[in-house]
Amino acid sequence: MSGLRATFRTAEGWAVDATGRKRVDTNLAGARQLATEAASIAARIEATLARRKTPGDPARARALNDALFKLEQRLLDEQDPPEKRWYRHVVYGWNIYSLYEGQPLPGLAEAIRLHVEHRVIVYGRRTAVFD
Secondary structure, three states, X not given: OHXXXXXXXXXXXXXXXXXXXXXXXXXXXXXXXXHHHHHHHHHHHHHHHHHOOOOOXXXXXXXHHHHHHHHHXXXXXXXXXXXXXXXXXXXXXXXXXXXXXXXXXXXXXXXXXXXXXXXXXXXXXXXXXXX
């Protein structure tokens, strides 16, 4: 998750041109805070799982898996109609400009690239899926 926090910091820099002028306003402080909280929770879960020497209760494992599945579903952006929905995953997507690299925060990156401030605000809010 620390990578996610860094990505939010980096995303704010996407809006700055080569001269240092901001092309579009971005404020992802709330998203960075949520990423910090998510990283803390993830670290606690990982520590708990690492302490277990024997397989846990199958019902609890199933419940955890269901919770993780629901979180992943919340990371899908279904707000635009299918014909306008280029990117579905809020955090990571396909980079249309590269055959090999992915694009973190693809909807936000595209809104910044196109200098569409209201879309930057919308996608910035959509990244707050952990709330």
